[in-house]
Amino acid sequence: MPELPEVETVRRGLAPYLTGARIAAVALNRADLRFAFPADLATALVGETVTGVGRRAKYLLIALSSGETVLSHLGMTGAYRFAFGGPAEPTRHHRVPGGHDHMVWSLVHPDHGAFDLIYSDTRRFGFIDLLSDPAENPYLAGLGPEPLSNAFDAPYLAARLAGRKAPIKTALLDQRIIAGLGNIYVCEVLYRAHILPTVPAGDLVAGDGRPKPPLEDLVAAIRAVLAEAIAAGGSTLRDFRAADGERGYFQHSFTVYDREGEPCLTPGCRGTIARIVQSGRSSFFCPVCQKSAE
DNA sequence: ACTTTGACCTGTGCGC
DNA sequence: TGCGCACAGGTCAAAG
Structure with missing residues (x-):
């Protein structure tokens, strides 16, 4: 989990x-x-x-x-x-x-x-x-860098995604590219960065190999979402002694994951969260405020 | 080399 | 109420 x-x-x-x-x-x-x-x-x-x-x-x-x-x-x-x-x-x-x-x-x-x-x-x-x-x-x-470490940044990610036709969703689940993301947090970070999960990963990289602005946003979103989730988990540690640690897994509420059919929470967006299957996994996203790379 | 699919397990929740 | 099916946060081997 x-x-x-x-x-x-x-x-x-x-x-x-x-x-x-x-x-x-x-x-x-x-x-x-x-x-x-x-x-x-x-x-x-x-x-x-x-x-x-x-x-x-x-x-x-x-x-x-x-x-x-x-x-x-x-x-x-x-x-x-x-x-x-x-x-x-x-x-x-x-x-x-x-x-x-x-x-x-x-x-x-x-x-x-x-x-x-x-x-x-x-x-x-x-x-x-x-x-x-x-x-x-x-x-x-074979693991990729820790997303909260200095080894992970937009130029690194651009280098790893350049030329890839696989959807960004799939690329972010690849532990060799970035370590530690799973299905939930990939959905969350793409939502926060306003990037559709279906975008070919290489589309986020400019012709000169540098990260496009959405990829910069994605890196920032990854750092922010993970840091917030760790902080939220930390608040449950008081109970860890008596509990089983499981509580913390779900305590955090998600903004897009498992919210199919519910309203998009992005301010000003009137979209409805949709669900598709990619590589056999559910992807949740807002078809209105999440976009392809320009 | 790349990507997708199936397999590994058990439990839960839904529709009929 | 019962039954069958779809689905679940991960990874790896096999197949395309």
Whole structure:
């Protein structure tokens, strides 16, 4: 589910409790998620101390005192929650018999005491791996720049989009071009930048290879929308200890995503939000105030 | 080399 | 109420 802002929110919720905690035990309730758990996962974790919780794109990176790193991707329905003493409350995906709590870390933190960290994942599109060298990992090596970093700007994006005939919607979902955007935020940033999702990506680049004004707007929109979403997620962190982190995913209200048939919220625009399917994914947009590149 | 499609899973909500 | 179908925020392999 989680796109960059949601994963960042999870990271911020986990970091204060995991950093400095010692892993006393690890339970795996099945052999695989999307991929098999590494054979030595539990033994590699037990006895180690967490030295930090990072994020790259939509991946969580949990660093261990051994020097190894746990890579965790939440897929569509992955979620972490804590259980401090007593039986853990099931997640809302857990009402059906069987449940979806696939991995449980038992941790001891010098300040927070003993607690469990539970990973649940209904659809099991998530996965967990153990990396000795994150920089060399194929999952991470091919990722494009972080959209909130200095490495991401309009000239960069222009260079990557020049000549591409694929719709801008599809290009922005390509993690090799820009890391961390998913279907919701791509819809949102294109809406904010007033660009139709169907525009051929290369149309946003001028003949000399420089970004056209709409592409400058798009870069600004990407930064603004993500920053706002992270800020909104941060406001839910107060509850992270008791909740499952899932709440934050949807707390944020969207301006175009999933609003088919509703009025466009752009000031002065009288359009109605439409929905089309691109690359098998829903695109929501306003056919009035979102335009092709001039 | 490029893009699109199907596959992986389970759950929910809608129309009939 | 029940049933079937469409759909869901991600990614990868395979097919075009």
